[in-house]
Amino acid sequence: MKNSMQKIAYAGLGLSTILPALVFAQTTLVSILGVFKSVLDLLIPIVITLAVVIFFFGLAMYLLKADAEKDKGRTIMIYGIVTLFVMIAVWGLVEVLANTFRINTGGSVNLPTVPMNGSNN
Numbered sequence: 001m002k003n004s005m006q007k008i009a010y011a012g013l014g015l016s017t018i019l020p021a022l023v024f025a026q027t028t029l030v031s032i033l034g035v036f037k038s039v040l041d042l043l044i045p046i047v048i049t050l051a052v053v054i055f056f057f058g059l060a061m062y063l064l065k066a067d068a069e070k071d072k073g074r075t076i077m078i079y080g081i082v083t084l085f086v087m088i089a090v091w092g093l094v095e096v097l098a099n100t101f102r103i104n105t106g107g108s109v110n111l112p113t114v115p116m117n118g119s120n121n
Helices: 002-023 029-064 067-100
Strands: none
Touching: 029 067
């Protein structure tokens, strides 16, 4: 029960940061997605660097510790390698799909519009 309440609280906190911008129409969906993309562009190299650091931390534990700690170091190394593999594989899959469907990455999308009364869009 407590875990679901925490999820609801986090979702409410996230919505409360976005909704004022939408209500006052200061931003559009494209600008919100642009902000989201820029945040992801900042986070991806940090997460990859963290995975590499975790791998090397596990390697150091494996090489420098006694037998009981070697198993823990090996497990940490495996988690680091699997994390790196998954991140690079998803990145490659996105590139393959973008090339297959001829989608320009980093570009903007022309959203369809609905004609309003009296306008000739």
